[in-house]
Amino acid sequence: MTTPALSLDKLNKSFGPAKIINDVSLDIAPGERHAIIGPNGAGKSTLFNLISGLYTPTSGTVSLHGQDISDMPPHEINKLGLSRSFQVSNIFTNMTVRENVRCGVLHSMGQGYAWWRNIGSNKAVQQKTWEVLEHCSLADKANVPAALLPYADQRALEIAITIAGGADVILLDEPTAGMSHSETARAVDLIRRASEGKTLVIVEHDMGVIFDLADRISVLVYGEIIATDKPEGIRGNAAVREAYLGDEALPEEVTA
Amino acid sequence: METIVFGLLNGVSYGLLLFMLSSGLTLIFSMMGVLNFAHASFYMLGAYFAFTITGSTSFWIALFIAPVLVGLVGALVERYGLRKVHANGHVAELLFTFGLAYLIEEVVKIVYGKTAVDYRVPDLLNFAAFEIYGATFPAYRIFVIFIAIAMLVGLWFLLKRTRAGLIIQAALTHPHMVGHLGHNVPFIFMTVFGIGCALAGLAGLMAGNIFVTDPAMAVQMGPIVFVVVVVGGIGSLEGAFLASLLIGLLQNFAVGINASFAEIFAFTGLSPTSEVGDITISSLAPVLPFLLLVLMLIFRPQGLMGEQEL
Amino acid sequence: MSDATQTFQNLAPSAGAKFRQRTLPILIFAACLAAIPMVGPSRTFYTIAHQMGINIVFALSYNMILGKGGLLSFGHAVYFGFGGYVAMHAMNWIEDGSGLWAGFPVFFLPLVGFAGGALAGAIIGWPSCRKAGTTFAMISLGVAELVFAAAFMFDSFFGGEQGISGDRMNGVELFGLSMGPISEVYWFIAFWTVVGLVGMWAFTRTPLGKLSEATRDNAQRVQFIGYNPQRVRYLVFIFAGGFAGLAGGMAAVNYEIFTPDAMSLVPSGFVLIMAYVGGITYFVGPIFGAILLTYMQSMLSDFTEAWLLYLGVLFIAIVMFAPRGIAGIVFGIWDGLRGSNPGQYIAGLLMKLAGILLMLIGLIVLVEVSVRWSNGYGEVYEPFGMHLGHQNVLSWLIIVVTAVAGVALTRYASKDKEAA
Numbered sequence: 001m002t003t004p005a006l007s008l009d010k011l012n013k014s015f016g017p018a019k020i021i022n023d024v025s026l027d028i029a030p031g032e033r034h035a036i037i038g039p040n041g042a043g044k045s046t047l048f049n050l051i052s053g054l055y056t057p058t059s060g061t062v063s064l065h066g067q068d069i070s071d072m073p074p075h076e077i078n079k080l081g082l083s084r085s086f087q088v089s090n091i092f093t094n095m096t097v098r099e100n101v102r103c104g105v106l107h108s109m110g111q112g113y114a115w116w117r118n119i120g121s122n123k124a125v126q127q128k129t130w131e132v133l134e135h136c137s138l139a140d141k142a143n144v145p146a147a148l149l150p151y152a153d154q155r156a157l158e159i160a161i162t163i164a165g166g167a168d169v170i171l172l173d174e175p176t177a178g179m180s181h182s183e184t185a186r187a188v189d190l191i192r193r194a195s196e197g198k199t200l201v202i203v204e205h206d207m208g209v210i211f212d213l214a215d216r217i218s219v220l221v222y223g224e225i226i227a228t229d230k231p232e233g234i235r236g237n238a239a240v241r242e243a244y245l246g247d248e249a250l251p252e253e254v255t256a
Numbered sequence: 257m258e259t260i261v262f263g264l265l266n267g268v269s270y271g272l273l274l275f276m277l278s279s280g281l282t283l284i285f286s287m288m289g290v291l292n293f294a295h296a297s298f299y300m301l302g303a304y305f306a307f308t309i310t311g312s313t314s315f316w317i318a319l320f321i322a323p324v325l326v327g328l329v330g331a332l333v334e335r336y337g338l339r340k341v342h343a344n345g346h347v348a349e350l351l352f353t354f355g356l357a358y359l360i361e362e363v364v365k366i367v368y369g370k371t372a373v374d375y376r377v378p379d380l381l382n383f384a385a386f387e388i389y390g391a392t393f394p395a396y397r398i399f400v401i402f403i404a405i406a407m408l409v410g411l412w413f414l415l416k417r418t419r420a421g422l423i424i425q426a427a428l429t430h431p432h433m434v435g436h437l438g439h440n441v442p443f444i445f446m447t448v449f450g451i452g453c454a455l456a457g458l459a460g461l462m463a464g465n466i467f468v469t470d471p472a473m474a475v476q477m478g479p480i481v482f483v484v485v486v487v488g489g490i491g492s493l494e495g496a497f498l499a500s501l502l503i504g505l506l507q508n509f510a511v512g513i514n515a516s517f518a519e520i521f522a523f524t525g526l527s528p529t530s531e532v533g534d535i536t537i538s539s540l541a542p543v544l545p546f547l548l549l550v551l552m553l554i555f556r557p558q559g560l561m562g563e564q565e566l
Numbered sequence: 567m568s569d570a571t572q573t574f575q576n577l578a579p580s581a582g583a584k585f586r587q588r589t590l591p592i593l594i595f596a597a598c599l600a601a602i603p604m605v606g607p608s609r610t611f612y613t614i615a616h617q618m619g620i621n622i623v624f625a626l627s628y629n630m631i632l633g634k635g636g637l638l639s640f641g642h643a644v645y646f647g648f649g650g651y652v653a654m655h656a657m658n659w660i661e662d663g664s665g666l667w668a669g670f671p672v673f674f675l676p677l678v679g680f681a682g683g684a685l686a687g688a689i690i691g692w693p694s695c696r697k698a699g700t701t702f703a704m705i706s707l708g709v710a711e712l713v714f715a716a717a718f719m720f721d722s723f724f725g726g727e728q729g730i731s732g733d734r735m736n737g738v739e740l741f742g743l744s745m746g747p748i749s750e751v752y753w754f755i756a757f758w759t760v761v762g763l764v765g766m767w768a769f770t771r772t773p774l775g776k777l778s779e780a781t782r783d784n785a786q787r788v789q790f791i792g793y794n795p796q797r798v799r800y801l802v803f804i805f806a807g808g809f810a811g812l813a814g815g816m817a818a819v820n821y822e823i824f825t826p827d828a829m830s831l832v833p834s835g836f837v838l839i840m841a842y843v844g845g846i847t848y849f850v851g852p853i854f855g856a857i858l859l860t861y862m863q864s865m866l867s868d869f870t871e872a873w874l875l876y877l878g879v880l881f882i883a884i885v886m887f888a889p890r891g892i893a894g895i896v897f898g899i900w901d902g903l904r905g906s907n908p909g910q911y912i913a914g915l916l917m918k919l920a921g922i923l924l925m926l927i928g929l930i931v932l933v934e935v936s937v938r939w940s941n942g943y944g945e946v947y948e949p950f951g952m953h954l955g956h957q958n959v960l961s962w963l964i965i966v967v968t969a970v971a972g973v974a975l976t977r978y979a980s981k982d983k984e985a986a
Contacts, residue, residue: 074790075790113777554693
C-alpha cells in the first residue's frame with residue numbers, strides 16, 4: 001500500500017471539558033475524492049481546522065504524505081502542499097479578483113516575501129494567475145473588486161485562491177452552501193475540474209453533490225466517525241440512517 | 257518604615273483614583289470595543305467643572321453636580337459622535353476619540369486659559385488627619401479613599417444586584433448577544449458611556465485639587481489609564497481594580513527609592529558615573545507603567561484577569 | 567469561455583494606462599519640484615517647502631503600516647527620531663573626518679537615517695508585530711512613552727533637552743552643492759522626497775507590498791496561502807521604520823539639530839492626523855495631508871493661536887463625514903464630474919460647499935471671539951473692518967445664523983442627492 005496522502009491517527013480535540021473530536025482515524029489515498037458528512041455540530045469544521053493547522057490537536061496525529069504536521073502552523077502546512085477553503089467566504093475584500101488569485105499564486109512561484117521585485121513583471125506569475133482565473137471562469141471579472149462580486153462568484157474565488165498555490169491535497173468546506181441549483185451545478189463542475197489528479201476532502205450538506213463527487217464518504221457524528229465507505233455502502237448503512245433520522249434524509253436515488 | 261507606610265497610603269489613594277478613572281473605561285472598552293482616547297479628557301473636564309462650581313457655590317455641591325454634567329457631555333458625545341462613526345469600524349472610533357481629546361484640550365485652553373487654575377481642597381478637609389514619623393497625612397486623601405470605596409460599593413451593587421447591571425455584565429463578555437435579547441443596545445451603550453465619563457469626571461474632581469488642574473492633565477493621565485485597562489484585562493473590573501492598585505503602589509514606591517542602577521547592580525561592576533549606572537529607580541517611576549504595559553502585552557495579552565486576548 | 571487568442575497580459579492594465587496612472591503623476595510631481603526654484607521663491611517659502619518634503623515622506627511611511635498594513639501606530643515618530651539621530655551623529659562624524667566617514671557626502675545622510683530607522687523598526691517591531699489591531703496600537707503607545715523617557719536618560723546619544731546639533735557644510739560636496747544656502751538644501755530635499763515617494767510606490771508593487779494589503783484585509787487567509795502574517799507585518803514594519811528614518815535624516819540635514827521632542831507622542835499624533843486627513847486608502851492621500859497640514863501648521867499658527875482647535879475640528883470632521891480623506895473627496899468630485907449627470911452634481915456640490923463655508927464662518931467667528939475674550943487683553947476680532955467683540959450682539963448673531971444656515975443647507979444638499 002502506498003503512503004496515504006492524508007492520514008489521521010486517533011485524533012482528539014477538546015475545548016475545556018467539551019470533547020469535539022473523539023478518536024478519529026482516517027486514511028485518504030492520493031487522488032481520492034473523500035467527503036465528510038454529518039449533522040450540524042458534528043465537528044466537521046473543527047476537523048478541518050485541526051488538519052489545516054488552525055487548531056492543535058489535544059492528542060493524536062495528522063500526517064501529510066507520511067509527514068507529521070500536527071503541531072505545524074498553517075502556513076508551514078500550506079507550503080507542504082495542503083490548501084483549504086472556508087465555509088464563510090474568506091477573501092481579500094479590498095483587492096481585485098486578479099490580485100486575490102495572484103496572492104494565492106505567489107508562494108508556489110517562489111516569490112517568498114520578496115521586496116526587491118516588481119510583482120507585475122513576472123511572466124510566470126501572470127501566466128499562472130490567468131490560468132487559475134480562466135479555470136474558475138473568473139477571467140472576465142478579473143479587475144472587479146472582490147467585495148463587489150456576487151455571492152456565487154465569491155465562492156468560486158474562494159476555491160480559486162485555494163487551488164492557486166497548486167497544492168495536491170485540497171480541503172473544501174461547504175463549497176456550495178447557500179447556492180442556487182444552477183450555481184451548485186457550476187460549482188460541482190468547477191470542483192471536479194480543480195481536483196483533477198489531486199486529493200480532495202470535502203465537507204458538504206448537499207447530498208446530491210456528495211454522492212455525485214465522492215469516491216468514499218465518512219460520516220461524522222458527535223465527533224466520531226461512525227462509518228467510512230463507498231457511496232453505495234453508506235446509503236445502505238443502518239447506523240448512518242439512524243444518525244440522520246429526523247435530520248435530513250439520504251436521497252434514495254441521486255440524479256446528477 | 258516611613259517610606260513604606262507613606263508609599264502604601266499614597267499608593268492606595270492614587271490607585272483608587274486610577275480605578276475610578278479606569279472602571280469607566282473598562283466598561284466602555286469591554287462592551288463597545290472602543291478604547292476611548294478621550295477618557296482622560298473627561299477626567300479633566302470633571303476637575304474644571306468642579307473648579308467652576310466650587311467658585312460660585314461650594315465643593316460639596318460640585319461633588320454631586322460636576323460628575324453628572326461630565327456624564328451628560330459623555331452621553332451627548334456618544335449619541336451624536338461615536339454612534340455615527342461606529343459603522344466605520346473600531347479604528348475609526350479610536351481615531352474619533354483621539355481627535356476628541358485634541359478638541360477638548362483646546363476648548364479648555366480657550367475657556368479656562370493655558371495655565372493652571374486655582375482649584376483647592378475644601379477648607380473643611382484641609383487639615384492633617386494624623387501624624388506618623390513626624391510627617392502628616394492630609395485628611396483630604398482619606399476622604400478620597402472613602403469616596404472611592406463608596407463608589408466601588410455602589411458600582412458593585414449596580415452590577416451585581418440590579419437588572420440593568422446583569423444586562424451590562426452580559427454585554428461585557430458577550431457584546432453581540434445582548435441585542436438578541438431584545439434590549440435597546442444603543443441606549444445601553446449611551447448610558448454606559450455616560451456613566452463611565454461621569455466616573456472619570458468624579459476622579460477629576462477628586463484629583464484636580466491634589467495634583468494640578470491644567471490643560472495638560474488629560475495628556476498626562478490618559479496613557480496611564482490605558483495601561484490599567486490593558487493590564488487588568490478586558491471585561492474585568494476586578495482586573496482593573498488590581499491593576500490600579502498595582503500601578504498606584506508601584507509608582508509611589510518607586511518615587512521613594514533613590515537607589516541607582518550602579519548601587520543595585522554593584523556586583524556587576526557597573527560604574528556609578530556611567531549613563532546606565534546613573535539611572536535611579538525614582539527617575540524610572542513615570543515609565544514603569546509603560547514597561548508593564550509592553551511586557552504584559554507581549555507575555556500575557558489577556559491581562560491579569562481578562563478572559564479574552566486583546 | 568474567452569477565445570483562445572486572448573493572452574494573460576490582457577488582464578493587467580495596458581502599458582499606456584500604466585504610464586498615465588503611474589509614471590506620469592510622478593514625472594509631473596518631479597517636474598513641479600524642479601520648476602519651483604525658477605520663480606525665485608522667498609526664504610519663508612523654502613522653509614515651508616522643506617518641511618512639506620520631510621512630512622510627505624514621513625506621512626507616506628506612516629501609511630505603509632496604517633493604510634496598506636492595517637496597523638494603527640501611536641509611536642511612528644520613534645523611527646523618524648532614530649533615523650534623525652543616527653544621521654545627526656553621522657553628520658558630526660563627517661565633520662570630525664574620522665575614518666570612512668571622511669569620504670561620506672552629507673547629501674547621502676538620509677540613507678544613514680533609513681538604516682537607523684529600519685534598525686529601530688527591526689528591534690522594536692519584533693515584539694510588536696505579532697498581533698494587529700488594538701494590541702499593536704497599545705504596544706506602539708507604550709514603546710513611544712518608553713523611548714521618549716529613555717531619551718532623557720541617555721544623553722550621549724540623545725543629547726538631553728538641548729538635543730544634538732551639527733553642521734551640514736562638511737565632507738564631500740556632491741552635484742556642486744555646498745549645502746549652505748537654503749536654496750541649495752532645496753535640491754537635497756526635493757531629491758530625497760522624490761526618492762522616498764518612488765521607493766514607497768515601488769514597494770506597493772512588490773510581492774511583499776501586496777501581501778501586506780492581503781494581511782490587512784484578512785490575516786487568517788494569508789496563513790492558508792503559505793505566508794506567515796506576523797512575518798509579513800514585521801518586514802513591512804521595518805521598511806516603514808526605514809522610510810520614517812529617511813525623513814528623519816532629511817530633517818537632520820535641514821535643521822542641523824535634533825531634540826528628543828522629535829520622537830515624542832506629539833509628532834506621532836501629527837503624522838497620524840496628516841495621513842488620515844489626506845486619506846489612507848489612497849497612496850497619494852498622505853501627500854495631500856502632509857502638504858495641507860504643514861501649510862496649516864506654519865501659516866495658520868501665525869494668524870490664530872487656536873489653530874490646533876481648527877486642526878482637531880478638521881480631523882473629527884474627516885473621521886465622521888469623509889473617512890476616505892481629502893484624496894477621497896478629490897477623487898469623488900472627479901468621478902461625480904465625469905458621472906452621468908454632471909450639472910446636477912455640480913449644483914449639489916456647490917450647495918454643500920456653501921453650507922460648509924457658512925458653518926466654517928460661524929466656527930471661526932465663535933473661536934476667534936472666544937479666544938480674545940478668554941485672553942482678556944481687550945483685543946477685538948476685526949475681520950473685514952467689522953468690530954466683533956464678545957459683548958457685541960452682532961458677533962453672536964453671526965455665529966448662530968451662519969451655523970444654523972450651514973447645517974440646514976448641507977443637510978438639504980445631502981438629502982437632495984439621496985433622493986436623486
